[in-house]
Amino acid sequence: MSAIALTIDGLSVDFGGFRAVNNVSITVFDGELRVLLGANGAGKTTLMDLVSGKTHSTQGKVFVYDTDITNWPEHRIARAGIGRKFQIPSVFRDLTVRQNLQVANCRNPSVLANLRFGFSRAEASRVDDVLALTGLEAEHGMMAAYLSHGQTQWLELGMLIVQDPKVVLLDEPTAGMTQAETRKTAQIINNLKGRHTILVVEHDMGFVREIAERITVLHLGEVLAEGSVEDIERNPKVREAYLGSKGIS
Amino acid sequence: MSIERKFQIAAYMLFIAVIFAAPVFGDEFWLNRISKYLVYGMLGVAIALTWGYAGILNLGQGLFFGLGAYMLAMSLKLSSLTSLQQGSDRPVPDFMLWNAEPGAPTELCCINKGSFLWLPFQSQSVGLVLGIVLPVVIAGALGMLVFRKRISGVFVSIITLALVLLVRLVMVDAQPVTNGFNGLTDLGWLTIGGIEFDPYSRATYYLCAACLSLTLIGARLIVETRAGMILQAIRDDHVRARYLGFDVSLYQVFFFVISAGIAGVAGMLYVVVAEFASPTFMDLSFSVTMVVWAAVGGRSSLLGACIGAILINMIEAEVSETEALVEAWKAIIGLIFVLVVLFMPRGLGGVAHDVLRWFVRRRKLGKAFPALPQQSEAL
Numbered sequence: 094m095s096a097i098a099l100t101i102d103g104l105s106v107d108f109g110g111f112r113a114v115n116n117v118s119i120t121v122f123d124g125e126l127r128v129l130l131g132a133n134g135a136g137k138t139t140l141m142d143l144v145s146g147k148t149h150s151t152q153g154k155v156f157v158y159d160t161d162i163t164n165w166p167e168h169r170i171a172r173a174g175i176g177r178k179f180q181i182p183s184v185f186r187d188l189t190v191r192q193n194l195q196v197a198n199c200r201n202p203s204v205l206a207n208l209r210f211g212f213s214r215a216e217a218s219r220v221d222d223v224l225a226l227t228g229l230e231a232e233h234g235m236m237a238a239y240l241s242h243g244q245t246q247w248l249e250l251g252m253l254i255v256q257d258p259k260v261v262l263l264d265e266p267t268a269g270m271t272q273a274e275t276r277k278t279a280q281i282i283n284n285l286k287g288r289h290t291i292l293v294v295e296h297d298m299g300f301v302r303e304i305a306e307r308i309t310v311l312h313l314g315e316v317l318a319e320g321s322v323e324d325i326e327r328n329p330k331v332r333e334a335y336l337g338s339k340g341i342s
Numbered sequence: 343m344s345i346e347r348k349f350q351i352a353a354y355m356l357f358i359a360v361i362f363a364a365p366v367f368g369d370e371f372w373l374n375r376i377s378k379y380l381v382y383g384m385l386g387v388a389i390a391l392t393w394g395y396a397g398i399l400n401l402g403q404g405l406f407f408g409l410g411a412y413m414l415a416m417s418l419k420l421s422s423l424t425s426l427q428q429g430s431d432r433p434v435p436d437f438m439l440w441n442a443e444p445g446a447p448t449e450l451c452c453i454n455k456g457s458f459l460w461l462p463f464q465s466q467s468v469g470l471v472l473g474i475v476l477p478v479v480i481a482g483a484l485g486m487l488v489f490r491k492r493i494s495g496v497f498v499s500i501i502t503l504a505l506v507l508l509v510r511l512v513m514v515d516a517q518p519v520t521n522g523f524n525g526l527t528d529l530g531w532l533t534i535g536g537i538e539f540d541p542y543s544r545a546t547y548y549l550c551a552a553c554l555s556l557t558l559i560g561a562r563l564i565v566e567t568r569a570g571m572i573l574q575a576i577r578d579d580h581v582r583a584r585y586l587g588f589d590v591s592l593y594q595v596f597f598f599v600i601s602a603g604i605a606g607v608a609g610m611l612y613v614v615v616a617e618f619a620s621p622t623f624m625d626l627s628f629s630v631t632m633v634v635w636a637a638v639g640g641r642s643s644l645l646g647a648c649i650g651a652i653l654i655n656m657i658e659a660e661v662s663e664t665e666a667l668v669e670a671w672k673a674i675i676g677l678i679f680v681l682v683v684l685f686m687p688r689g690l691g692g693v694a695h696d697v698l699r700w701f702v703r704r705r706k707l708g709k710a711f712p713a714l715p716q717q718s719e720a721l
């Protein structure tokens with residue numbers, strides 16, 4: 094068995110009596126793509142907040158490989174190898190698409206190390222590769238603020254790819270996308286598969302079938318089930334709690 | 343290199359050439375006045391650096407300007423003739439004697455309780471060095487406190503605003519050491535390497551022009567570095583920047599400190615040119631005025647903010663020649679500010695940028711259809 098990339102161990106958070114995430118334990122193997130499923134308000138985003146340091150947990154631990162990153166400041170968690178895409182796409186709006194990727198390409202985060210001009214040929218070609226992968230070549234000189242919703246999502250994905258974290262957290266990367274856009278996003282994510290360990294929140298079952306290996310279902314802040322796509326689709330508890338109301342589409 | 347890039351470099355070079363050529367056009371009094379405006383130009387750059395590039399609106403930039411000014415003014419006060427004529431072998435500021443307790447020794451060490459603070463300033467180098475070091479250290483400490491706590495936006499503005507008012511109060515209150523409301527007047531001349539900087543001389547003007555040019559070029563270069571780009575990224579979305587692994591507060595502190603250092607140097611130059619330092623430098627209105635200069639000139643354009651500062655002051659000087667307009671000036675500048683904020687939020691620099699882009703696009707169109715006769719004629 095390969096190494097465990099991400100360990101979430103008994104993680105909980107208490108928002109003044111309300112446990113949005115309650116005693117959640119998940120292990121994700123190196124190179125695995127894990128889908129996090131769950132109804133609105135199940136605690137998926139909160140779980141990502143806890144892992145990436147945006148919210149401090151009140152109980153439990155998080156490890157990236159062997160490093161205990163529980164409740165570290167965000168930038169240190171990022172440096173430890175966790176990258177994150179937000180549910181509401183967030184990019185640097187007043188920078189060009191290329192600059193957005195270049196910022197993600199500054200490997201040494203210290204101020205003094207970045208007091209220099211330009212990028213090496215290797216660094217530049219890396220940015221070009223990601224522009225091609227995300228299909229943003231034509232927009233490379235455009236201000237990120239002027240991108241369409243889908244393009245903004247791809248740019249953020251591109252920044253993650255350039256950043257090259259060991260573990261990638263993706264929060265609803267296809268939210269608000271057209272079918273064509275969703276398909277392209279699946280392509281990009283499939284391209285990441287194997288090279289990164291990925292934890293992705295997704296609602297679109299078609300999309301999930303296209304990318305998923307294993308699924309973890311979250312319900313009311315707790316892990317309800319875990320298994321392959323078929324296991325989950327057949328699981329009566331899941332049908333009752335989450336899929337029953339809407340059915341699997 | 344893109345046309346826009348070439349144009350930018352040309353604009354900087356042209357500006358620097360103009361300020362260095364200016365002494366040909368006026369007498370010494372005019373030159374002295376323009377020197378002050380160049381100093382204001384430095385303040386414009388300092389504001390644009392934090393406001394435009396870091397999204398930090400410092401409403402207390404006058405603090406760093408004032409500290410720089412006072413540090414050098416203390417040294418220059420001690421090298422003035424009057425300070426040497428107070429009946430001691432060594433210089434003592436005249437105002438300390440006016441208020442001295444009867445029987446107090448006429449010595450810096452002990453004429454009053456705080457006068458010993460002046461001892462190091464007998465050397466001009468101390469004033470010069472502290473004029474930049476003190477603003478930098480205070481900005482660093484303040485920045486660490488504020489940005490580490492992730493205070494941002496309007497709260498930073500309020501804190502800086504409160505701090506400049508607080509320090510102003512202390513400066514006025516510490517009358518025995520600072521001469522309170524009256525500030526430090528009757529100063530000697532700055533002397534560096536045998537050159538005396540007579541405030542009405544070309545040497546002093548060139549000193550200001552050189553400092554402004556270096557500030558402009560230096561600031562421009564530093565925002566062109568990767569760190570400058572990361573700073574702008576942080577301005578746009580500090581959360582995103584954090585998740586890319588950047589320690590956001592360090593970048594903010596770094597550029598905040600640079601801005602404070604520029605303001606400190608500007609404060610020193612102002613003292614050399616105007617021959618006084620006063621608590622009015624730390625008036626709220628002065629700090630707000632700087633922000634207006636930068637807004638009109640274009641907060642995201644270093645050169646724009648600099649030219650904004652100089653232009654507004656030139657206009658103000660013209661206007662105040664006319665008796666009737668003197669009173670109205672505050673209203674006029676207020677109106678200009680409102681209009682700029684409403685109709686050209688990126689200021690003059692933004693307008694210049696748009697005009698340039700328009701020309702570039704036209705030229706590209708012209709090149710794309712060279713066969714069209716009217717178009718090539720139009721170019």
Ligand SMILES: Nc1ncnc2c1ncn2[C@@H]1O[C@H](COP(=O)(O)OP(=O)(O)O)[C@@H](O)[C@H]1O
Pocket residue numbers: 108111113131132133134135136137138139140
């Ligand atoms: N900072 C917070 N304070 C209080 N409640 C919160 C906070 N953040 C999230 N919650 C609550 O936690 C629950 C889970 O939210 P979230 O993780 O966003 O769900 P999901 O992403 O699965 O739709 C919701 O009921 C939400 O209202």
Ligand SMILES: [Mg+2]
Pocket residue numbers: 137138139180
């Ligand atoms: Mg969510």
